[in-house]
Amino acid sequence: MVGATLTTLAAPAKALSTDVVISAVYGGGGNSGAAFKNDFIELANRTSSPISVEGWSVQYASAAGVVFQMTALHGSIPANGRYLVQEAAGAGGTLDLPAPDATGSVPMSGTSGVVALSTSTIPLIGCGISCSTAPNVKDLVGYGATANVETLAAPGLTNTTADARGGSLVDTDNNSVDFTSGVPKATNTAGATVTATDNPGGPTDPTPGSTRIHDIQGSGRISPIVGQNVTNVPGIVTAVRSTGSSRGYWMQDPSADADPLTSEGVFVFMGTTTPAVAIGDSVLATGRVSEFRPATGAQTLTEIGGTVSTVKLTSGNALPAPIPVVFADAFTKTGALEAQPLEPDSYVLDWLEVHEGMRVTVAQSTRLVSPVNTEFGELWVTLKPNQNPTPRGGTAYESYADPNSGRLMLAALNGAPAANVGSTLAGGSIGVVDYQSFGGYVIQTTNLAAITDGGLKRQMVTAPKKAGDLSIATYNVENLTAGDPDTKFARLAQAVVVNLGKPDILALEEIQDNNGVADGGVVAADQTVNKFIAAIVAAGGPTYDWRSINPNNGTDGGAPDGNIRQVFLFNPARTTFVDRPGGDANTAVTVQKERPTSNQIFLSASPGRIDPTSSAWNASRKPLVGEFNYDGNKQLFVIANHFTSKGGDAPLTAAVQPPNRSSEVQRDAQASEVRDFVADLAAKSGNTARVVVLGDLNDYQFSPTLVTLTNDGALLKTLINDLPLNERYSYVFDGNSQTLDHILISPTIMGYSYGVVHINAEFSDQASDHDPQIIRILTGCGSTPLPERCRPGNPVVDVP
Template sequence: MATPRARRLITAASLSLVVAATMAALPGTANALSSDVVISAVYGGGGNSGAIFKNDYIELANTTGSAIDVSNWSVQYASAAGAVFQLTRLTGSIPAHGRYLVQEAAGAAGTTALPTPDAIGTIPMSGTSGVVALVTSQIPLVGCGISCSTAPNVKDLVGYGATANVEGSAAPALTNTTADARTGTLADTDNNAVDFVSGVPKATNSAGTTVSADDPDGPGGPGDPTPGTTRIHDIQGSGRISPIVGQNVTNVPGIVTAVRVTGNSRGFWFQDPGADADPLTSEGLFVFTGSTSPTVVIGDSVLVTGRVTEYRPATGAQALTELGGAINTIRLSGGNALPAAVPVTFPDAFTKSGSLEAQPLEPSSYVLDWLEVHEGMRITIAEDTRLISPVNTEFSELWVTLKPGQNPTPRGGSLYKSYDDPNSGRLMILALNGAPAANVGSTLAAGTTGPLDYQSFGGYVVQATQLGTITEGGLKRQKVLPPKKQGDLSVATYNVENLAANNPAAKFARLAEAVVTNLGTPDILALEEIQDNNGATDNGVVAADQTVAKFIAAIQAAGGPTYAWRSIDPNDGTDGGEPGGNIRQVFLFNPARATFVDRPGGDADTAVSVVRERPTSNQVSLSVSPGRINPTSSVWSSSRKPLVGEFLYDGNKQLFVIANHLNSKGGDYPLTAAVQPPVRSSEVQRVKQATEIHDFVKDLSDKSAGRARVIVLGDLNDYQFSPALQTITGNGTLLKTLIDTLPADQRYSYVFDGNSQVLDHILISPAIKGYSYGVVHINAEFADQASDHDPQIVRILTGCDVTPLPIRCLPGSPVVDQ
């Protein structure tokens, strides 16, 4: 399963959760006096010669004592003689007795930005004459001629300068240095000439910030160094969602604690050194500047103006409270002491059930609540910790455990053993200044410090400005012991992570070395994620013969046998994976050790079936070999289809091998989801796929009277305790899950979000008596990986078709450290 990294790849600006206003206005009656919202100012000279402001603007005013929702409204503009209106959609609400600022197009001149706008449009308004309408819908005005003030849904209209499209008579013409503003009483007499006067441009937003063209650095302006009344803890509030989300805030004070200057999620964290008395309100906050690098540095004392937003990095994820929109930052001083970092102290329980955002925070009881109340704040890991994931050096990411005794594996990881126990001691760290390569089990010295962020799959993450020293733990790769008897047959599965012919030779060499040295050249090898010959190039190519040939040659060069191979090319674009890659499963086999039984007719769309050799016989075969299980069924939509092959070994012993790569977990909610337990949406399709595999294996078993030797293996993309695995195995009655035969603390083949877990499997039918089995740990726990999966191997032992089993036939593991 490839792991997407969400926040880094997001190119859109942060999304806000719109808080519903307490009052919804009804559509305005044509040519009636507006009793709630009016156009309070218009200015079209922004950015023109001699202008102070860079942008045109339209200002609205709420004349009532209740907030008014304008999220389905618009402001619309037409030229003085024009019949075509341009539209800017509104969002959010106008506070009681407040203003609402719509920023329009910019010109080439001007020196001063407007206050943070509540809505942003691109309309180039005339600096002399034009028409502005406030409309309680987002449908453009059409066909109203010069009588648009009486059109349906028009709440208010002002025509200025030389236009006949007005209420009463026209308001004064504009200039580059003058705007029209409604008189101080905000009266609406339905006569523009009476209601509006000309004067110096002066704009106010819903946060109450006012900037005047004759004093742009005056009180409340973007150059005013006076702290506003809103503090970070007011923005964060005592819950998961900000109590003032969607509102603009002005000159919020704090000290810059960290800066991110890469990717499309740039910005900085700042923290108020003056904490309030409420332990549930965080004192830290992220300021999102998009693809623009911030100009502040750590230790700067700043005042920040912007809009409060809640950013969700993925479906089902919690929201990160941040400041976005049109950011304005005033730097007051530099080199200030940073607020003291809070030591991480996790409670026992991970989280409560239900909607977390609807429940009060309990940081002394739940890890996710402890993290939420410190969101954006500097935290520090005060004790030495253990790495439970390898360092991802490309992104400088790693996971540690704050609870070293929690489900440890013998090699230093944290075992994921059930849905109810996600390992509450895990914590992700992203080193802003880079991290050295290190493997699972290494030690991270005390002192890692930085602000607490929230990102997609990883959930809460320490954006570390200081990383403790990492001491490598000496983890060793594993290998398979040679067989004790010549007739033993080894069968392995290996996800080779999007292997394509155009990959570097070094990748082929690494994978081939693993096949020869670590897996001991298995007799049959099922590969997952073999791409077509040109990899991710999406041009209709589906053949993978060059990819496979290059891999077989690399195995030969590493000292292995000359493998033969079988596979079925998929239809283009139908099997999921990387677009254009057309990944599929492939059988490699050593012709000196196993014979593939070819039965013609298998292709991308032909279903393999079980054939009884004679009506009264228990001898079975496949209708086609290789074949695919019911490939046209909708359960395989955008997913790989199981590859089935019939083999002979040790003389004429028959073996059926089914190679799989089931539907990935993409779309599942993260472990830190806003609703607990997290939704596992991908499981629905995977269980249906498991049913198809189960039914096919059962047909093999029924028609052979239980004598068919069957191995089901591959990347099943699910856990040994999952519904999908229980379905395939018939709750253990049809197939045995070999991972369950290992000691409980060794049941893993993959590391994700700091959890050592099982995605890859080998399952065997009861007809296979004596065997040895193991997971060969060579990738998942190591920073230097040839693949993100560890391979697995089962060895069918000869001379074990008897009861009771001889000692050498009893289950064991052939795997040892190198």
């Protein structure tokens, strides 16, 4: 009967588990020399939600794997928690396990055996040496001399060792890779942990080993003993990270060596296990030395990881004195940094590397050059207040050659209050030097000094419009979808009406489909757009009309299933959209002439998309082209863009300098497509076409992308270059005020005023992460010389 039941169940291809796994097995309980009295099996929940194991079982067989003995499970495993199954006791041992969550009487082998986690209480029968693929088996570990395994066996056990899965709990379906042997340690659902003791000089004996932190760090970027196991490395705990998937603690040796290039601090990585230590504890750490590279092209963080064990000796110890952060003039040298000697007195990145993991302090008062990200407690300050300052308190990113060496990122481990660019961080913040994928080097701050608000105000358009003027704005509204809260729509609408002064044409980027990132093949965005228009009306604005083209599902990049696209909003009382049928997701818009000898041109479709099947637009947004009439019957072509992002580029702190900007290749191809279309407008119109190219180009005014797009300034003018060098920004990233958004115009547009309206990027409280930009095409500017109001440089926004 049992056999018949088993044959009706679908067998998984493998026992690869994404949620609950076997995290440890120990069969030497009560044997000679053992510390624990009982054998045990430990399970781990890899997810952030509790998981019920009611009706599940763990089943054990000897190395031959013929007959399995079962222990039923009950209850649930907490989010990111453990579950302890106590098995048979021996005559020896001195330590009790933590209170078990399930109890069995199975006598497990102290050398070789098989443990399976099953989602039922049906005994495993007849699976031979292939029990990992048997019905209901969620996970399996074979240890020692057994063929009943996932790929290859985990290490054999002894009376004083257990097999444990690494701190990140990775399940590769290879027991030999996933498990390592070490001192037995057991944890239950309450989080109570007991670690066995061992022989003098072993990992849990309170005798420091021969390896010190400076031996691990070495005098270069890569540890000289990377990949080696280290035992009982001493240190004082200086900081603890107890949340997320990269939990662990930093420790520092209070007895420094004489080499200034060897750091005395290191991070002990514990994955999703919460460290059972506190700041001021004197500890001994055992594990494997590794170099963690958080992103492609990034540098590495030297860690003690693998199967980590920690012996706490004493508490309440004095912490090593923090070292003041002092930066050199130069940011970094060029070439492969990991192959070059460290020169901390000459280069900022080298100074940070030689203090990796150590306790440091920002002793002086500093200025915030980014808003505080309150979700993660992150902020950027400048240690060089006179380095490319913006008028509003930031640091301007003016060229690839100058990444602004005074920038420093702080991440407050205990959170940080909201604060804007230009606010002041008092001196005295203390933390440890870390390296992560976003921002590179960062001070994980245990003591964040007080922040004083800088009084930054949001800007708005102030100059009045004349009857024939036409205002055009671009605004990345950050993944707006119909399901967003009304408050987001209201804030964005307020910006359109008050801060942007009700522009006549508004090009929007990142309008998502009606159900956002929910799957289901929805591509229409009419609910999203109409909800935005209604919010604008409620804020006192006009009833905008709109045009767009729905993309093919899942083809235009951005948030998965969001189907972001560009949209034109326009005020029909101020401008007319010229509709011509034929524009769709796959049809390329072309420039047509009224007659072969005429300069009068028109679009084959309006709205239309530029060459949407070109490989330049793979997984990226296609430009939206529209034809408008204004001020009587003046023709205007507007091209709304959202080029591919910088995802995949190496960070500014990359291991090879200067950083690789691999994403530029596709943006250059996209720029070529738009440039060729604008050139066709110019050529077929006899250089009379008025053209505005705008949107989120995801690149800087000094980038190759802009050189290609503008034909090095001969075809289009980059308006942000009208502004002073330190005002050319609409976005803040890594503490650099920079521009990714642009408005470009053809030479045929004679008189205009232009500006970036700073309402988001510099503020903790944001409706979007981008600032909008606006151009006002001015009437009566066809004469030479230009009237005063028509001359470039006239401000369109206030400058508080």
